[in-house]
Amino acid sequence: MDDTHMLFHDLYEVLTTYWAHFLFLLPKLVIALVLLIVALFVAKRLSRVIGTRLQARSHDPLLAEFLTRVSKWILLGIGLVLAMQVLGAVGVVTGMLGAAGLTAFVVGFALKDIAENFLAGVVLAFNRPFRIYDTVQIRDNKELMGRVEALNLRTTLIKTFDGRHIYLPNAMVLREPLINFTRDGHIRQDFVVGVNFEQDPSSEKAQHLVLDFVRTFHDVETKEPHTPYIIVEKVEGTTATLRVYFWTYSEDYRRGTQELKSNLMQDLRQLLLQQGYPNPSTAQ
Structure with a gap:
């Protein structure tokens, strides 16, 4: 009976400690959640305003749409960082990753593809080898031929003449030879x-x-x-x-x-x- 009593006592102490920590963090959690909601709202509204002005002043809707998406994700990223700072999680997460030796792994492998395709998308948006609805062909491959529908942060969307949607990594589109059939007119x-x-x-x-x-x-x-x-x-x-x-x-x-x-x-x-x-x- 003494062992059982001690077990329930220890469990009670642990749950009480966790509950106290939760009550201590609750105001921060509420503030962080409010910040995320505000960041999401502001990102949508502000990116929409930016997109409207860019499309009104720019003759290239592809570039305007790409910059609109970039601005939205930047604003969301700022909101996420602020929320983590309120929780005090930025230093904790960085320290955990550094202690486990995962920072280099994440940056070198998991984020390499994302960063490469994002930067390639920026180059494509400003270099503009194609416009929206241009007919292009990648790598002299008839299977990779169609109309450009969108330029996203990671991929370029091409719709083939038989109705298929092909999502090509931006790095591939930038690296491979690209034939534009409609640029000249x-x-x-x-x-x-x-x-x-x-x-x-x-x-x-x-x-x-x-x-x-x-x-x-x-x-x-x-x-x-x-x-x-x-x-x-x-x-x-x-x-x-x-x-x-x-x-x-x-x-x-x-x-x-x-x-x-x-x-x-x-x-x-x-x-x-x-x-x-x-x-x-x-x-x-």
């Missing part, structure tokens, strides 16, 4: 036309027919320096292989290149058939 496309010119030994008539048709096709640019032209790649017997080059607007890459080229190739083949050229062919 115009893009050159080409395709091959095979023409049998039995009735046109020089093939000049076919070339003029093809070039005139391309020039008058909708959405094909005809002003210098973006004018369509044709070169003869090879001649085999009575068949000439013509490569057609044309420029178009690249703001909507999928419609401006893929659909336009497809329609142009199909309609050109029908025209050649109507003009008496036997078995014309088109290919990319």
Whole structure:
């Protein structure tokens, strides 16, 4: 009975001590919680104000959105640090990590990826190799091609033409070769036309027919320096292989290149058939 009594007495003493510490820290906990709530409210409101002003003055919504998110997280970080200082936890946490030898591990490994991608995002936001809704391709990989939807603190969001969302690390986007298909506003496309010119030994008539048709096709640019032209790649017997080059607007890459080229190739083949050229062919 004495041992049991001593056990319950010790347990009571421990719980009483913890309860006293809790009552001692309760005002600080309340203040820290209030600080976090205020910091969250201020961060949302102030970042919204900053974002509105940046978007009104900047012609680059991608940069404005990125800076808005950065300002929000900075304000939240300040609020968290203040709350930890109220609790007196900043020194405790730092001392514990240092004593355990984890500070270098955390900074060197856990935070390395976050810091690298954040800094890469800052470079991308100010260097601006792409704008919002630009069509880009990373690393010469068709699987990493699509429209830029957002630039986040760690990732760049790209939406592919088949509806997939790809979150690429900012460091990868900055490090790898990036092709921007829409930055210039115009893009050159080409395709091959095979023409049998039995009735046109020089093939000049076919070339003029093809070039005139391309020039008058909708959405094909005809002003210098973006004018369509044709070169003869090879001649085999009575068949000439013509490569057609044309420029178009690249703001909507999928419609401006893929659909336009497809329609142009199909309609050109029908025209050649109507003009008496036997078995014309088109290919990319």
